[in-house]
Amino acid sequence: MTEARPGAGRIRSASSSASAGKIPVGVAVRQTAVAVLREVDAGQTVDAALLRVPLGGAERATLQWLVLGTLREYLTLQALAGKLLRKGWREEDHVLRFLLSLALFELRHGQRPAFAVVDDWVDMTGVVQRTWARGLINAVLRRYLRERAALDAAVADSDPDFGHPAWLAARLRAVYPQDWPAIAAANNAIPPLWLRVNTRRIEASAYRRLLVEQDLEAVGVAWSDAALRLPASVPVATLPGWAAGWVAVQDGAAQLAAHILEPRPGERILDACAAPGGKTAHLWALGATSLDALDRSAERLQRVGEALERQGVEAKLMVADAADTGAWWDGRYYDAILLDAPCTGTGVIRRHPDIRLRRHLEDVAAAAAQQARLLAGLWPCLRPGGRLLYATCSVLPEENDAQIATFLGRHPDARHSAHPLTGQTLPGQGEMDGFYYALLEKGA
8 A cells, every 4th residue: 555645735626426426526536435434443444444535536535544544643633623622522432533643633733724634524524513612623723833833732742652552662772672662753754655666577777777667766675686675665557567567566575485485396385364465575575486375364364465466466265264274274384384473563664653542461372372272273283394484573582573472382383494585674773664574494
């Protein structure tokens, strides 16, 4: 998903029947933004909620900017609202809470005239059937504009957690006392756009030249010619050869997985939790010739199939719970297994800011239990002498080092193999997301 800042000027208000009936597009964008935040509050991921939105083009870019930016600053915006309101919200009135958060975010970061932003969000009270709050929203937003500097400073001074949930901030401080401020800053920043060149379709050097021709200067990394970072996001459909599968969007830290596992010709390889499919495609690009991709969600696996088809990847797709091997495994050993385990996602908050709202302390233990179940279930599928790469996009030790230590203690035939790219990458380190990798070898 790209996250682009909208251009100067008002949101276009021409009628559109393709997205939200006969209502103006500007209203559709704001109304949809409120609806998406309601879905996230109900437990849906922001990616899944946005995927169902029919808006396209500039309207979709504006919607994503509003929603992702508001989620990234949500706790800060709520603290700001608390200083602006004489009384707190009624607990059940989530709609007004989200409307005000979106409005404050646009006032803080938008490029439209402030009076236009205020007028539009005041008018939205009628669209969301909260006409009684019209005067309240108008007064609150105009007060913010009058006292903006003092209010922003007061909120910043009273927020030692840098907009993070208290439980997560406390955990990160305890685990990373020196790195915590840098982690928080990275989580609060808009991430760069990372690309992976499909070297089965085009050479990396040739693709870089194509980017230069479009005035897109990419930054590379030492460990892969195919990993490129753009300084700013662009619509992916405008990238050279996107439709032809020449390139995919994949964070640099996520690209480490295939390089660590190092697929070899003739090996039978399993990507055990394949969605969204980036690592599956990367394994194929590095030479995997017999590749199975497994995911428990048929909906997610369908999107994996679409992504693999665009890149020309050949893989067998299976819908199943990876730990329930009796339901899918044919009894033939795998030479290598990639377990990109479900986790709390605490290393990718900058890309998935809804994690701030959706994750809670009790989720850590639940994720660790699921990871242990998957590791134990998949280990018998690996041949003696084979290797299993355990990966998470978490920065919490319960899901990473502690998880692997427990597994090694229970499996004497497992050995932790040293590799220069394994270990913990923290958010922002090398401009990458936070990922953890452990390479395990099975004794002969």
